[in-house]
Amino acid sequence: MAEKPIQGEKRAFMTGNEVVAWAALAAGADIMYGYPITPQNEIMHYWTRLAPKYGRSFLQTEDEISAGFTCVGGVLAGKRAFTATAGPGNTLMQESMSMAEMMRLPTVLVVCQRGGPSTATVIYSQQEVTMTCFGGNGEGFRIVYSTSGQQDLFDYTIKAFNTAWKYRFPTFVLGDGYQSKMRESVTIYDPEARGIKMVPTEPYVGKSGMPGVDRDPSHLRNTYNMEDELYEVVMEIKKEYERVAPEIVEYQEFDTEDAEVLVVAHGVVSRAVQGAVKALRKEGIKAGHFRPITLRPFPVEQLKAAAGKAKNVLIVESSVGQLEKIVKHSVYGLTTPITNYFKPGEGVTVEEVVEQVRRLV
Amino acid sequence: MSIQPQMPKVWRTETKPHKFCPGCGHPLVLKALGEAIEELGIQDKAVFGCDIGCSLLAWDFFNVDSVQTHHGRTTPVITGVKRANPDVIGIAYMGDGGGYAIGSQHLVNAAARNEKITVILVNNVQYAMTGGQMAPTTLPGQKTETTPYGRDVNAQGYPTLGPEMVSAITREGAYVARGTVANLRQLKRFIKNALQNQIEGNGFSFVEALSLCPTNWRTNAEQTWKFVEEDMAQYFKVGELKPLGEKKEG
Ligand SMILES: Cc1ncc(C[n+]2csc(CCOP(=O)(O)OP(=O)(O)O)c2C)c(N)n1
Ligand code: SF4
Numbered sequence: 001m002a003e004k005p006i007q008g009e010k011r012a013f014m015t016g017n018e019v020v021a022w023a024a025l026a027a028g029a030d031i032m033y034g035y036p037i038t039p040q041n042e043i044m045h046y047w048t049r050l051a052p053k054y055g056r057s058f059l060q061t062e063d064e065i066s067a068g069f070t071c072v073g074g075v076l077a078g079k080r081a082f083t084a085t086a087g088p089g090n091t092l093m094q095e096s097m098s099m100a101e102m103m104r105l106p107t108v109l110v111v112c113q114r115g116g117p118s119t120a121t122v123i124y125s126q127q128e129v130t131m132t133c134f135g136g137n138g139e140g141f142r143i144v145y146s147t148s149g150q151q152d153l154f155d156y157t158i159k160a161f162n163t164a165w166k167y168r169f170p171t172f173v174l175g176d177g178y179q180s181k182m183r184e185s186v187t188i189y190d191p192e193a194r195g196i197k198m199v200p201t202e203p204y205v206g207k208s209g210m211p212g213v214d215r216d217p218s219h220l221r222n223t224y225n226m227e228d229e230l231y232e233v234v235m236e237i238k239k240e241y242e243r244v245a246p247e248i249v250e251y252q253e254f255d256t257e258d259a260e261v262l263v264v265a266h267g268v269v270s271r272a273v274q275g276a277v278k279a280l281r282k283e284g285i286k287a288g289h290f291r292p293i294t295l296r297p298f299p300v301e302q303l304k305a306a307a308g309k310a311k312n313v314l315i316v317e318s319s320v321g322q323l324e325k326i327v328k329h330s331v332y333g334l335t336t337p338i339t340n341y342f343k344p345g346e347g348v349t350v351e352e353v354v355e356q357v358r359r360l361v
Numbered sequence: 362m363s364i365q366p367q368m369p370k371v372w373r374t375e376t377k378p379h380k381f382c383p384g385c386g387h388p389l390v391l392k393a394l395g396e397a398i399e400e401l402g403i404q405d406k407a408v409f410g411c412d413i414g415c416s417l418l419a420w421d422f423f424n425v426d427s428v429q430t431h432h433g434r435t436t437p438v439i440t441g442v443k444r445a446n447p448d449v450i451g452i453a454y455m456g457d458g459g460g461y462a463i464g465s466q467h468l469v470n471a472a473a474r475n476e477k478i479t480v481i482l483v484n485n486v487q488y489a490m491t492g493g494q495m496a497p498t499t500l501p502g503q504k505t506e507t508t509p510y511g512r513d514v515n516a517q518g519y520p521t522l523g524p525e526m527v528s529a530i531t532r533e534g535a536y537v538a539r540g541t542v543a544n545l546r547q548l549k550r551f552i553k554n555a556l557q558n559q560i561e562g563n564g565f566s567f568v569e570a571l572s573l574c575p576t577n578w579r580t581n582a583e584q585t586w587k588f589v590e591e592d593m594a595q596y597f598k599v600g601e602l603k604p605l606g607e608k609k610e611g
Pocket of ligand 1: 414415432458487491496
């Protein structure tokens with residue numbers, strides 16, 4: 001067996017796509033299934049260059065429908081399988097991810113959001129939140145990590161494999177084109193060096209032993225005949241999802257303790273907001289920032305607590321309210337006024353956030 | 362004491378009687394497949410994938426690891442399994458709608474990539490489970506729910522010739538045949554060859570099986586057999602288009 005892709009820890013200066021490929025290698029991912037789309041392509045490019053050196057595989061499929069379903073097949077075979085896509089490719093992959101939701105398959109999908117709707121831009125947006133969290137027919141029983149930069153991409157790509165295999169829900173790393181293409185410093189590491197144990201995988205089909213003789217055959221289905229039969233299945237998934245949600249939920253708070261204006265943002269936008277909070281505090285304006293890291297499940301209670309203490313909540317995102325919908329749903333009943341600053345498909349700067357907050361105080 | 366017929370071990374008796382309509386062709390194809398799996402001794406290695414359509418009723422048919430997938434997506438799922446674990450014998454089982462319409466891009470590309478899987482496609486010249494609409498294989502003039510005046514080739518084109526297409530786009534290592542439930546011994550031989558081809562690691566294996574759907578054809582026993590043996594056989598020529606071992610001879 002080839003030696004470990006990363007020994008111990010290393011500092012690196014990389015693009016997000018390169019980071020994802022290294023993280024998947026470090027996490028022990030066995031196989032990637034992919035279809036080209038910008039801004040995700042280099043994940044495949046790096047993976048196809050590195051993977052053979054470590055005995056890992058790759059399949060370039062005919063489209064994203066196939067990439068999603070072959071990934072489902074890889075997971076069924078018991079492998080740490082993953083895929084990556086963006087925009088209209090994410091749309092096509094929702095079909096397979098809804099099968100993964102039904103069958104509790106630990107698929108890992110890295111989404112590098114681009115502009116939408118439709119083919120739109122190849123650059124950047126936060127417009128794939130609704131689709132990634134709730135896409136496909138079904139209830140959205142899935143796990144979505146929204147990353148804000150290279151270190152997150154490395155940490156959460158590794159984590160995604162573990163969360164997926166531990167809880168058996170389809171797991172998404174929601175990045176974006178900025179993170180994919182920009183280069184920044186990052187610490188890459190062998191998970192073991194940090195005491196992270198990779199959750200072992202096991203096959204759903206093709207297990208050892210003679211089915212029907214030594215063991216029961218695996219019979220997996222997604223089609224049910226009766227209403228009450230399906231009800232049972234969905235309620236069982238719901239129960240399990242709600243049981244594990246508190247263990248999965250992640251978020252960050254910046255100066256929320258005494259914040260009068262609480263700015264809610266996720267992903268790369270969170271970095272602009274962090275900068276703004278620092279600047280505003282210097283001016284004596286009590287701004288704070290709440291960043292949900294998991295968009296599904298959402299840190300409902302934690303956000304409620306932070307928002308309840310503030311005089312104003314400001315939602316900043318590069319879409320027309322996809323995060324806002326989740327936030328409003330989560331803090332329902334709270335009387336703190338909520339305003340927003342939406343820039344679909346465009347980046348957000350520190351100065352803009354500062355200005356928005358100033359208008360509220 | 363009544364004498365029970367000997368069933369292969371892959372037959373999952375707990376799920377019998379099966380759920381197909383009386384007179385359906387699917388169970389005949391599945392019987393041939395089950396016997397082929399048994400005779401080749403691959404029950405512990407086989408992974409059976411079935412599609413949406415009446416094929417889904419086979420999700421718990423065998424004592425074989427099985428996964429029922431989405432409409433047209435069985436080929437990529439089995440491809441994904443096989444790519445991740447080359448030791449399994451991957452079998453994708455689907456209808457003509459699943460293989461030639463919604464899943465055609467997957468069939469074409471899996472064949473072109475010479476995926477080392479076996480695809481078995483049941484051709485009953487219409488969409489059965491949804492109630493008898495036109496399929497890519499519907500015969501010219503054939504009445505279905507969406508061609509109530511008969512399939513007009515000017516408007517809807519000609520029936521898809523699947524094995525001919527797969528044969529044209531595959532190269533050495535592929536096995537391609539068309540069998541019929543009207544000749545089960547031959548169909549079983551074709552299916553066995555298709556599995557043998559995968560066992561040997563040669564390449565893509567494809568068998569189309571002409572099948573029966575008396576329910577949607579609204580035929581009695583006699584008309585049903587006439588339809589499959591005469592009307593369907595005119596368009597769909599039974600035989601091996603790419604025999605096993607052609608690679609070695611050629
Ligand atoms: C994506 C999607 N589209 C449509 C359907 C509805 N549907 C269920 S079965 C079926 C037809 C199946 O026909 P075929 O593949 O020929 O198999 P058969 O039932 O004839 O065995 C369709 C269209 C579906 N389940 N999923
Ligand atoms: S509808 Fe037709 S294909 Fe489906 S089970 Fe009945 S006879 Fe078989």
